[in-house]
Amino acid sequence: MLRFITAGESHGPELTVILEGMPAGLPLQSEDIGTDLARRQKSAGSGARMTIEKDRARITAGAMGGLTTGAPICLVIENRDFQSWREKQIPPMTVPRPGHVDLNAAIKYGYPDLRIGLERASARETAARVAAGAVCKKLLEAFDIFVGSYVISIGKIVLQVQNSEHEQLFRSAESNVVRCPDAETAELMIQEIEKAASEGDTLGGIFQCFALRVPPGLGSHVHWERRLSARLLFAVGSVPAVKGVEIGNAFENAGSLGTDVHDEIIVDSSGKQLARKTNRSGGIEGGITTGEPILVRGAMKPISTTLKGLNSVDLASGKPARTVYERSDVCAVPRAAVVGEAMMAFVLAEALLEKLGGDSIEEMKPRFKDLRSGQLDRLVMNNTHWNFGYE
Ligand SMILES: Cc1cc2nc3c(=O)[nH]c(=O)nc-3n(C[C@H](O)[C@H](O)[C@H](O)COP(=O)(O)O)c2cc1C
Numbered sequence: 001m002l003r004f005i006t007a008g009e010s011h012g013p014e015l016t017v018i019l020e021g022m023p024a025g026l027p028l029q030s031e032d033i034g035t036d037l038a039r040r041q042k043s044a045g046s047g048a049r050m051t052i053e054k055d056r057a058r059i060t061a062g063a064m065g066g067l068t069t070g071a072p073i074c075l076v077i078e079n080r081d082f083q084s085w086r087e088k089q090i091p092p093m094t095v096p097r098p099g100h101v102d103l104n105a106a107i108k109y110g111y112p113d114l115r116i117g118l119e120r121a122s123a124r125e126t127a128a129r130v131a132a133g134a135v136c137k138k139l140l141e142a143f144d145i146f147v148g149s150y151v152i153s154i155g156k157i158v159l160q161v162q163n164s165e166h167e168q169l170f171r172s173a174e175s176n177v178v179r180c181p182d183a184e185t186a187e188l189m190i191q192e193i194e195k196a197a198s199e200g201d202t203l204g205g206i207f208q209c210f211a212l213r214v215p216p217g218l219g220s221h222v223h224w225e226r227r228l229s230a231r232l233l234f235a236v237g238s239v240p241a242v243k244g245v246e247i248g249n250a251f252e253n254a255g256s257l258g259t260d261v262h263d264e265i266i267v268d269s270s271g272k273q274l275a276r277k278t279n280r281s282g283g284i285e286g287g288i289t290t291g292e293p294i295l296v297r298g299a300m301k302p303i304s305t306t307l308k309g310l311n312s313v314d315l316a317s318g319k320p321a322r323t324v325y326e327r328s329d330v331c332a333v334p335r336a337a338v339v340g341e342a343m344m345a346f347v348l349a350e351a352l353l354e355k356l357g358g359d360s361i362e363e364m365k366p367r368f369k370d371l372r373s374g375q376l377d378r379l380v381m382n383n384t385h386w387n388f389g390y391e
């Protein structure tokens, strides 16, 4: 079993993540994690906090001499902003912001100050997830599996050019600050963010995560919690502010005819390998990977903290009050996309380990080679009748 747990508050000294279950022998350096940490910070629409933090993961356990040992991996990320909070007398926060955990956490935990809830609910925690996800990506890369993402929409600006060249779309998207593959649409998205910011408002949007060269056979149909589709929906849906997740073209498919949706099975030009004409299923059928790219989209609500303010109630006086603004992102869809990648990488790394077993990369490699693929001659079928009996 692969698992991770994070700890840390947004303005506390540091974030910690422990990733347990990684096999031994995986090359791992802090720089491997730094790239994704930096990607998660870079985006149009980011607030002032992102100019303060320079995220870097310190590896304090589980890797020695640049290789994982099989022991729990501990990663620590400093919160530089802690320095400006540690000596401060902070006035109590008593007006809950709609869209945040503020009110619910206070009701549930009996907090005397709304800050206590927001400190842990803040998406600062996602830096720790991205660090763990980067390690999972290293494992997947050792088996040539690639996980990436790009932005499909911000507010009402939607990417029109969508095709199956996900890796290429990803590369183009990385060249701009909204992580959109099409330069013209990216420009419109940036303008949309600037407009919302100038009006004291915020935006959400949709990001696409994908995984390429995932072998068929990860996940299972035999039990609800082993279905890879369900596990991916849960993982990507756990990203703060993500309120909808779909696999493949799920919502569009729901309004179409079956014969227009399901990915027909063909024998490819080699005559030996089974393939699909399309990938509307997003690479999973019956909770098991098909070998086609895995596609998961996350829909993020607009950022809850708005400069304009929203109506609420001051819990100290019981009177109506406007929310108080300190600072915030205006749009975080490009940043959330990187968190989505991390969550997807975690689920796939876990599923790969379940499939292959083994305590070291060396043990996993030959088993990976031997994975059942869609090769016709490896499918064991015969025409003898089968007795459907239980006694
Ligand atoms: C990368 C990232 C950055 C975020 N930045 C902000 C922010 O600056 N301000 C804000 O109000 N919400 C931000 N959010 C969203 C809140 O964390 C989230 O809406 C809040 O915790 C409530 O959780 P829920 O929306 O899942 O109910 C961000 C989310 C992500 C994933």
Ligand SMILES: C=C(O[C@@H]1CC(C(=O)O)=C[C@@H](OP(=O)(O)O)[C@H]1O)C(=O)O
Pocket (backbone or CB within 6 Å): 010, 047, 048, 049, 050, 053, 121, 122, 123, 124, 125, 126, 127, 240, 327, 328, 329
């Ligand atoms: C710190 C991060 O994101 C934060 C997520 C966040 C929220 O409410 O979720 C609010 C902002 O923090 P602050 O209140 O300190 O300005 C964001 O900057 C981060 O992503 O590393």
